[in-house]
Amino acid sequence: MKLTQLIEYLVIHETSLTEKQMTEDISFITQDTRKVLKNSLFIAIKGATFDGHSMIEQAVEKGAKAVIVEQVPTNVNLPYILVADTKKAMAQLANAYYGNPSETIKVVGVTGTNGKTTITHLIDQLASSIDKRTGVIGTMYNKVVNKIIPTANTTPDSITLQQLFNEMNEENVDVCAMEVSSHGLIHGRTWGVDFDIAVFTNFTQDHLDFHETMEKYFYAKSLLFSQLGNGYDAKRKLAVINIDSPHGRELMTCTAQNILTYGCSDNANLQAQHITVTSKGTRFDLVYNGTCYPVTTSLIGDFNVYNILAAVGACIGLEYPLEEVIMAITTLKPVKGRFELVDNCKEAVAIVDYAHTPDGLENILQTAQKIATKKIYCVIGCGGDRDKVKRPLMANISLKYADMSIFTSDNPRTEDPIDILNDMCGHLTSDKFIQLVDRQEAIEYALAQAEPGDLVIVAGKGHENYQIMGKEKVYFDDCEMIKGFVNKESL
Ligand SMILES: CC(=O)N[C@H]1[C@@H](OP(=O)(O)OP(=O)(O)OC[C@H]2O[C@@H](n3ccc(=O)[nH]c3=O)[C@H](O)[C@@H]2O)O[C@H](CO)[C@@H](O)[C@@H]1O[C@H](C)C(=O)N[C@@H](C)C(=O)N[C@H](CCC(=O)O)C(=O)O
Numbered sequence: 271m272k273l274t275q276l277i278e279y280l281v282i283h284e285t286s287l288t289e290k291q292m293t294e295d296i297s298f299i300t301q302d303t304r305k306v307l308k309n310s311l312f313i314a315i316k317g318a319t320f321d322g323h324s325m326i327e328q329a330v331e332k333g334a335k336a337v338i339v340e341q342v343p344t345n346v347n348l349p350y351i352l353v354a355d356t357k358k359a360m361a362q363l364a365n366a367y368y369g370n371p372s373e374t375i376k377v378v379g380v381t382g383t384n385g386k387t388t389i390t391h392l393i394d395q396l397a398s399s400i401d402k403r404t405g406v407i408g409t410m411y412n413k414v415v416n417k418i419i420p421t422a423n424t425t426p427d428s429i430t431l432q433q434l435f436n437e438m439n440e441e442n443v444d445v446c447a448m449e450v451s452s453h454g455l456i457h458g459r460t461w462g463v464d465f466d467i468a469v470f471t472n473f474t475q476d477h478l479d480f481h482e483t484m485e486k487y488f489y490a491k492s493l494l495f496s497q498l499g500n501g502y503d504a505k506r507k508l509a510v511i512n513i514d515s516p517h518g519r520e521l522m523t524c525t526a527q528n529i530l531t532y533g534c535s536d537n538a539n540l541q542a543q544h545i546t547v548t549s550k551g552t553r554f555d556l557v558y559n560g561t562c563y564p565v566t567t568s569l570i571g572d573f574n575v576y577n578i579l580a581a582v583g584a585c586i587g588l589e590y591p592l593e594e595v596i597m598a599i600t601t602l603k604p605v606k607g608r609f610e611l612v613d614n615c616k617e618a619v620a621i622v623d624y625a626h627t628p629d630g631l632e633n634i635l636q637t638a639q640k641i642a643t644k645k646i647y648c649v650i651g652c653g654g655d656r657d658k659v660k661r662p663l664m665a666n667i668s669l670k671y672a673d674m675s676i677f678t679s680d681n682p683r684t685e686d687p688i689d690i691l692n693d694m695c696g697h698l699t700s701d702k703f704i705q706l707v708d709r710q711e712a713i714e715y716a717l718a719q720a721e722p723g724d725l726v727i728v729a730g731k732g733h734e735n736y737q738i739m740g741k742e743k744v745y746f747d748d749c750e751m752i753k754g755f756v757n758k759e760s761l
């Protein structure tokens with residue numbers, strides 16, 4: 271593609287490129303000097319730890335035909351194009367390079383503190399059940415039909431994102447269910463994505479290390495709704511909002527589009543009534559447009575009823591046949607590491623879950639109380655180099671609902687795990703907890719104590735099969751640890 275064509279939508283403040291240089295062919299765009307190839311366009315980004323502007327000379331040496339910058343280089347002979355904001359330019363360039371690929375796919379963006387992965391995977395299952403070709407973008411992996419692509423982020427950078435949409439187009443994907451994280455929104459990773467549907471799950475405390483205040487965190491979430499279009503778009507768009515959340519009600523003013531509300535309140539468009547939770551699954555009545563549909567699902571918990579309503583709401587927005595979608599609810603499989611029941615030698619009910627926020631933990635422990643017949647053990651840790659404010663809150667919640675809490679490590683990263691444990695339980699005086707810094711020991715302790723019929727919740731890591739210690743990822747899998755536990759007394 272010609273450089274002139276690629277930069278058509280940029281507002282250029284200044285450039286050192288000649289008219290001839292502007293007509294050069296560009297065959298690759300990147301924001302990473304390590305990936306620059308011949309005939310690339312390099313975009314310099316100021317990141318958290320590194321400033322791409324410091325390496326534009328090397329990028330040009332490696333074959334970049336031009337560099338996009340937001341500050342004039344010291345060496346003005348370099349082929350630079352000055353813009354106000356290189357992150358915004360990167361999103362515009364990525365979109366131009368891949369030909370606005372999200373326009374031809376139905377894109378469902380899901381945001382909120384908890385439930386994004388679950389809902390996107392439920393949408394994937396529901397859409398697949400009516401023979402749609404699907405894509406998924408999110409925490410566990412990205413997926414193009416059956417191809418699984420590993421990912422480092424919940425919401426990828428704008429180049430990776432547009433590249434994924436392009437691949438989805440090549441594979442004739444009908445619908446992509448995508449997690450939209452608050453980091454992704456603040457970093458502008460989703461700029462230029464043509465969302466058809468925006469789903470809001472809920473809003474509670476997390477990520478204060480990054481957003482600093484709940485107000486700023488909520489503002490980040492609201493961006494998905496203000497980016498949903500002007501209300502007069504060629505494509506019909508819809509915001510699907512949890513009306514039981516006060517923040518959901520506030521978000522309703524952030525979009526120009528039509529809104530479908532869901533929840534348990536009488537005024538929700540899509541409603542759940544008469545919820546019954548058991549250790550085998552959940553039953554409820556789904557009410558839409560005055561018709562009541564009794565449904566059963568193997569997903570456990572009231573919070574999963576919300577997740578199902580959100581996924582069904584998205585399917586309504588996609589104009590899928592409602593009765594077929596509702597029938598498919600009974601076939602929904604739980605998502606890996608989300609309230610996942612794991613076999614073990616103790617005949618205890620062991621559950622691995624990804625709860626890593628106070629609200630997530632409270633929801634699963636409330637659900638645990640509903641299905642428990644005997645004692646509840648809870649193994650939980652908090653991530654290092656992340657929101658510290660949530661640490662004592664999560665310990666308090668565990669103590670409130672579990673008969674015994676085992677506080678341990680969960681991705682300490684560059685922090686000392688003992689310091690994290692002190693933040694969690696330094697203030698506690700109860701005798702209903704112990705601290706075991708080694709996660710394997712913590713899980714084994716809980717299982718060793720558990721009697722048949724007790725419930726052992728192992729929370730925080732869900733699908734993750736690693737522990738991040740320092741900068742290293744060490745293999746660790748909660749499910750394997752539970753399955754592999756051998757009760758020493760029975761040997
Ligand atoms: C703190 C943070 O968000 N970092 C993200 C960010 O990296 P960064 O821009 O800060 O990277 P940097 O190392 O400072 O580099 C700056 C620039 O220089 C370039 N560079 C760097 C080195 C070099 O030699 N040459 C070079 O050109 C880099 O390519 C980059 O363009 O941009 C990268 C690309 O988009 C992300 O992968 C990376 O996410 C890291 C891995 C991360 O852990 N992020 C977390 C906090 C995050 O974003 N989480 C949310 C999920 C939250 C939730 O689930 O609720 C997410 O969406 O993943």
Ligand SMILES: Nc1ncnc2c1ncn2[C@@H]1O[C@H](COP(=O)(O)OP(=O)(O)OP(=O)(O)O)[C@@H](O)[C@H]1O
Binds near residue numbers: 574732
């Ligand atoms: N609707 C919900 N409301 C409250 N808690 C939930 C809800 N759905 C899931 N959870 C809890 O949150 C955990 C994470 O769920 P999920 O992975 O779907 O959320 P997420 O929003 O994708 O999280 P992340 O921010 O890490 O991407 C689950 O394991 C469960 O404990």
Ligand SMILES: N[C@H](CCC[C@H](N)C(=O)O)C(=O)O
Binds near residue numbers: 409424626653
């Ligand atoms: N998406 C979440 C994942 C946290 C998972 C937990 N295991 C941890 O490391 O804290 C985050 O980036 O905060």
Ligand SMILES: [Mg+2]
Binds near residue numbers: 387424
């Ligand atoms: Mg997720």
